[in-house]
């Protein structure tokens with residue numbers, strides 16, 4: 001059977017995102033095929049252990065998406081219906097749909113004009129006695145100021161869920177992102193800093209939270225088949241109840257499977273090298289676009305910060321630039337149109353002057369570990385020439 005060559009998939013010549021997977025991941029998948037246990041099993045358990053160790057937290061829960069992780073993270077705290085949760089306005093919808101799904105009210109927080117992240121000043125204007133938590137997104141991989149975020153949260157008695165979909169492997173003030181809050185959620189969707197195809201991880205300092213949510217990822221069953229399997233053929237013939245399990249909580253089918261986990265284990269070993277390469281690409285971009293009039297880098301790109309997911313620019317000429325780059329078969333994106341402008345969140349579009357305006361200037365450029373220096377230079381040259389056209393017109 002012929003497979004479609006991945007090279008044939010994109011219509012663009014330089015892709016915006018691209019997963020970095022190769023022979024090692026294929027070898028790992030082959031082992032899982034040979035073992036013929038593809039679902040929730042030992043690989044998931046090993047990946048959870050290794051991911052928790054990498055971060056320095058006691059426990060992690062392997063899931064099928066970052067979206068599932070966010071949903072379970074909020075559910076874990078059992079907030080009464082209708083309570084309020086602060087969340088970035090400039091983010092992917094999953095950061096806030098988890099709030100609605102948990103029958104809570106999202107309070108959209110404006111972005112800081114420099115970092116485009118969670119604006120604590122706006123949060124202090126919006127927090128009230130019904131607010132119970134905050135979902136803080138490390139937008140684009142740029143770390144939210146977690147020392148100040150945690151001080152604010154403790155002052156107002158709020159739980160903090162870090163949305164780490166963009167910053168796997170990153171840290172703030174020497175401490176890994178995802179270890180500051182009460183819980184944190186990671187995404188291993190194919191475009192992210194490391195991937196399992198699709199996948200996610202919920203982590204916390206509090207292993208009780210993780211263990212309590214474990215049945216929730218597998219339709220509420222208290223003892224998954226991997227944990228039951230040994231007793232299927234155990235020598236204790238008197239035990240005829242080895243198949244027994246109970247469902248005491250309402251759960252979902254949100255588990256990670258062994259195929260995804262075996263890829264994740266390899267990716268985790270490569271994560272620091274991936275982040276280093278992304279950093280080098282960003283530095284190359286910054287050098288080559290310096291001095292182009294009419295644009296500025298999307299983010300402050302802190303020197304030495306390891307885990308940026310987005311590279312891009314801000315410009316008033318965004319649509320012109322998109323057209324010019326498209327013309328040269330260079331992919332671009334916009335992250336994001338704010339939540340407040342989606343029909344689902346129309347009722348929550350309140351006092352968001354920065355995000356409701358600044359997003360019109362945001363443009364994401366190709367960034368992935370497989371992009372070559374020549375391609376980065378080609379993108380930068382295309383940018384430069386698009387701005388030359390602006391200045392003569």
Ligand SMILES: Cc1ncc(COP(=O)(O)O)c(C=O)c1O
Pocket residue numbers: 064065066067068091092094095137163165166186187188189199200
């Ligand atoms: C900020 C943010 N949070 C959550 C998610 C959801 O992750 P997933 O696609 O793994 O469900 C994403 C995905 O892009 C994201 O960008």
